[in-house]
Structures are given as structure tokens and as C-alpha cells.
Amino acid sequence: MPFAPAVTDLEQLKAHSALATLLAGNPAAVQAAKFDRDELTVWIEKGSIREACSILRVAPDCPFNYMCDITCVDWFPAEPRFEVVYHLLSIPNKQRVRLKAKLEGSSPVIESITSVWPAANFYEREIFDLFGVRFSGHPNLQRIMMPDDWEGHPLRKDYPVEGYR
Amino acid sequence: MDQFPATPVVDPGQDNTMILNMGPQHPSTHGVLRLLLEIDGETILRIKPDIGYLHTGIEKTCEAKFYQQVVPLTDRIDYLCPLTNNLTYCLAVEKLLGLEIPPKAQWMRVLLNELTRINSHLVWLGTHAMDIGAMTVFLYCFREREDILRLFEMVSGQRMMTSYFRIGGLALEPPLGFFDKARDFARRFPERIDQYENLLTENPIWTMRTKGVATLSTEDAIALGASGPTLRASGIDFDLRRDMPYSGYENFKFNVPIASEGDVFARYMCRVKELRESIGMVQQALDGMPEGPIKADAPKVVLPDREKMKTQMEALIYHFKIVTEGFAVPAGEVYQAVESPRGEMGYYIVSDGTAKPYRVHMRAPSFANLATLKKMCEGRLIADVVAAIGSIDIVLGDIDR
Numbered sequence: 428m429p430f431a432p433a434v435t436d437l438e439q440l441k442a443h444s445a446l447a448t449l450l451a452g453n454p455a456a457v458q459a460a461k462f463d464r465d466e467l468t469v470w471i472e473k474g475s476i477r478e479a480c481s482i483l484r485v486a487p488d489c490p491f492n493y494m495c496d497i498t499c500v501d502w503f504p505a506e507p508r509f510e511v512v513y514h515l516l517s518i519p520n521k522q523r524v525r526l527k528a529k530l531e532g533s534s535p536v537i538e539s540i541t542s543v544w545p546a547a548n549f550y551e552r553e554i555f556d557l558f559g560v561r562f563s564g565h566p567n568l569q570r571i572m573m574p575d576d577w578e579g580h581p582l583r584k585d586y587p588v589e590g591y592r
Numbered sequence: 593m594d595q596f597p598a599t600p601v602v603d604p605g606q607d608n609t610m611i612l613n614m615g616p617q618h619p620s621t622h623g624v625l626r627l628l629l630e631i632d633g634e635t636i637l638r639i640k641p642d643i644g645y646l647h648t649g650i651e652k653t654c655e656a657k658f659y660q661q662v663v664p665l666t667d668r669i670d671y672l673c674p675l676t677n678n679l680t681y682c683l684a685v686e687k688l689l690g691l692e693i694p695p696k697a698q699w700m701r702v703l704l705n706e707l708t709r710i711n712s713h714l715v716w717l718g719t720h721a722m723d724i725g726a727m728t729v730f731l732y733c734f735r736e737r738e739d740i741l742r743l744f745e746m747v748s749g750q751r752m753m754t755s756y757f758r759i760g761g762l763a764l765e766p767p768l769g770f771f772d773k774a775r776d777f778a779r780r781f782p783e784r785i786d787q788y789e790n791l792l793t794e795n796p797i798w799t800m801r802t803k804g805v806a807t808l809s810t811e812d813a814i815a816l817g818a819s820g821p822t823l824r825a826s827g828i829d830f831d832l833r834r835d836m837p838y839s840g841y842e843n844f845k846f847n848v849p850i851a852s853e854g855d856v857f858a859r860y861m862c863r864v865k866e867l868r869e870s871i872g873m874v875q876q877a878l879d880g881m882p883e884g885p886i887k888a889d890a891p892k893v894v895l896p897d898r899e900k901m902k903t904q905m906e907a908l909i910y911h912f913k914i915v916t917e918g919f920a921v922p923a924g925e926v927y928q929a930v931e932s933p934r935g936e937m938g939y940y941i942v943s944d945g946t947a948k949p950y951r952v953h954m955r956a957p958s959f960a961n962l963a964t965l966k967k968m969c970e971g972r973l974i975a976d977v978v979a980a981i982g983s984i985d986i987v988l989g990d991i992d993r
Contacts, residue, residue: 433924464687464926485822494817495929496955500942512940514927514955518814518828521835525927548962557651572644573993579653588656 433463437524443467444489445515445524452482466525473528476513477538483524484543491515491524494540497550499558503584509560510530513540532561541567557582606882608632614977621717621981625962625986634973639966646992652950658918659685660759662952667753669954670990672712675704675744676932678757681952683838684928684939685759688921693884697761698711698840703774703877704747704756704928705839706870710781710935711740711862712985717788720860720982724801729791736784739777740858746770760894761887764939771878778875785867792860802857806968806980809854815874816967820935821866822984825858832931839930844873856983863985893919898959918947927955934985936956958990 438488440446440460446469451458454476461468480581484489494512502508507529528537540547540563551562552571559580562568570577579586617625623644630638650669654662665682667674679701683894687691718733741751747766748756756763792798808818823830831848833841848866851858887894895914896907896968923945929938935957944949968980
């Protein structure tokens, strides 16, 4: 059952309500979009991520009212190095959307979305702990998995899987 | 003692409050959860979970393994529902590969997943009841759990770390006599649920300890990312098995129990009703089990049968290649979520086109459900914390990964 090739054209993807809502709300924030393997991904300009989330959360026709997951991918040594990945779910419409924001490797900072969903609190702490991405406006940005005095961020690609670090 | 932070993690407030440390080795924190409670007498002013004691870096380890080698690692995340983890991971990789899974494998997956749900709910019910002081239920629950573990042992050779699902299907044909044993269990079990309910549901001590305790409103449940029975007990009618079906769940008839009170009792009732729905699904899976292959027809991904491997050159070559160099997965990314006993278990896998995953992230239901504890407990008594922890059914392996 091979999947149809990925669609990246914004015009074609406007039929998806998540993208249409974002384009109507703040077209400058949408950098790109991709529909691949039945999943919609939208790249958001990093300064607008909180705004994009709050637009989607209350979108009238398809409210993405539930924040499933936040995680991060390290594309070391490429730049921009980090991609913060948000998975949102619309419980009434049973749809998912993935938002992504790219961050440069030197001092990765992005706005926290804890004011939109308090659920983001633990997830953002986890990303801070394991990737070293900072979230501005987070109420308690501390390590969550590793000990407080740990050095380094284990899920970064330049952090070895085993052996001397 | 240098490795512990010198300053208390919760700052002391006024003089009449004190900081109480609960865990990490506390029998009612279900593993190694450490809670810092700021209390005024018996009343909780603030609560702060401290996690990470079981952090083993599974996400990092996955990046160094071939795709098929990750399956046993997934067992160890949520050790009360290993087959659900296996399933989520396999479904995610199969989605990346675009593999079609034969019906028998799908039905077996559903059958075993529902048995896993019963297994996990039995551990939850037993320990939760014991936390509140009902010892008998624990013994009853573990009696039935033993039967389920025997079924798991029959199919996979392991009681807990099953690793029975493979990318593309199942590891082995279910052995002779497995379906009879499973049918026997499905016949006996509903009456056992009555036994548990007789001990608890109308027991005045139980209802006093659970009704109206640790309430979570609908808005808070959504805002805090609760999922599974914790979400449904707060009045949200959402179940991934029904609303976003996977692995052939659309062929099964079942109800999704919900409650609106959002308290410990509502979560208890939701899970107990789920036990009945799950055993119904086990029965349906046994009755309608299709015949046919248990592995997808994809020789580059699925290991050949032992018989073929020893008699056919082709099969031997594929076997050798899969074991030594893995199989390349087309570049891309997927997020696959399934309804685990605790809630939405999701795997986000990024592939860069090689034989090892570039990034594997698990969306752990316990991790998000733990965040609701603060809302549930603040302003209540210490004894309610024990009831609340039991009612959100957390597994620390799942939280810390």
C-alpha cells in the first residue's frame, strides 16, 4: 500500500482546515507545509508559534483544542539545527496537525506555549533538559529527567550514545 | 550527599507550613515517583512531582539500533502494557514503509492488546484498592492477571517483556491450544469482574474515599493533556480505538464508557466498565479470527520463516541481510497514536532513509496524566493524594522512558 507522493504546494493544501485557519489568521507565519503519509505538517516562523497555537486552539470550524505532544529533532550539523515539533489534535473533528519551528544551533530559544496549554509545561522542560532548547516565558524551566547538576543535553546528536562524554 | 540539591525543591512558605517528602521509594507512588508536598497540617498547599529516577534514555538508544532491534526496547517503557508499546511502534514503522498487514495478524494484535488492557487494569485495580486499604481485591486481581500472563507466555515465551509483534506482522504463529485457553479465560472473566465490583462499587468505605475526591474538570482535563480513562471520566467522549481506528479496530463493536464527575470514583467506574468492553472484544476477536498468513508479504523487511530460510537460497540471503544490515526505511516522519490502557500512547518516528531511526519519540500517556495531579490534589488532604495517584494509573517507566 504505497502512499501518494508528498504534497508541498500551499495552494493545493488549503483544503485542510488547519492550514486554511493559519493562513487566514497570520499568513506571514506560515513558511511551508507538507502532506505526507496522511499527515499534515506546517512549518511556522519561530516567533509566531504561540500565536499560531492560540489561533488553532479556538479555530471556529475545526478547533485543535488538545495538545498531544511536543518534541524536538536535532539535525546536527545542518543549520538551522533544531526543529521543535508540536502535535495538535482536534477532539471534536478527529484531526491531527503537526507544527514545526526551526531554531538555529547557537542559542536555540522559542516562545513557550504554556500560556495556551498548561500541558506544555512538562514537555518543554523535557526538551530543555534533553536538547538544551530554551523556552521563553516558561514558568519553571528546569531539568526534569536528568539530575540538576548534569552537564550536556543527552538527546543532541553530538552527545555520544555510550562511552566517555 | 553532594549529588542532591542543597536547597529544597519547594521553597518553604510561612512558618506554619512544612515540606513533606513522599517517595521515591513509597509503596503508593507506584514506582519511583517522588512528590514534594507543602502542607499546612493535613492540607496540601502545593504539590510538586519530581521524576526522572527511571530515566534510561530509551529514545537515545533507539537511534543507535536497527528498526527491528527497537521492538524489545519498547516493552520496557510501559512495562504493564508491553504489547501496546510493541503495537504502536510497529504501526508507526509500517506506516513509514507503507506495509499492508494481513488480517490474521491484525486480529491477533487486537486480541492481545485487549488482553493487555485487562492485564494493566487488573494491576491498577489491585494496587489502587490496596492503597486505599482494600487488600482482598489485590489478591483477586493478581489471580486473574496470572492467567493472562500465562497466555502471553504461550504466544511469546515471556510473561512481561513479550516483544511478540514484529514490523510487518507477528513473530510466531500462536501455539496449539492458545485459542482454547483464551476462550476459557474470556468465559470465566466477566463473573470475576462482578466479584471485584461486589467488593468495591457499593462499599461505603470505598465510596467515601473516592467520591468527590481529586476532581478534575473537563476544561482542566483538556488543557492539561489528560488522556484515556482520566480524560473520559471528566466527560470527554474520545477514544482512539473508535474515533481514529488502527489495526482493524473498526471491525469491532464496543462502547466507550464515560463519566462526567471527574473524581476518583468516576475514573474507577470508567476502567471497570472498560474491563467488560475489553473482554467483549477478546470474545469477538476469538470468534472472528480469520485464517491466513501472520506476516506481511515484504521479504526485504520481514524475516522469512525458519523452514524457508533453511531450504531456499533467496530466503537465506534476505534473512542474512535483514539481520546484519537492517532494512532501509524511506525518509519521512510519522506520528502514530494508539489507545493504551493509560491513554494516548504515540510514537513519533523520523527516518532519514537509513536502516536506523533518526529520532524516536514516545508520547507517554502517564507523563501527561501526571501533570493533572497538581490540579487534583491542591487544597485536599494527604490521604487523597494516595487515592489520586492510584486513580490516574501512572507507570513510572512510561513517564521517565
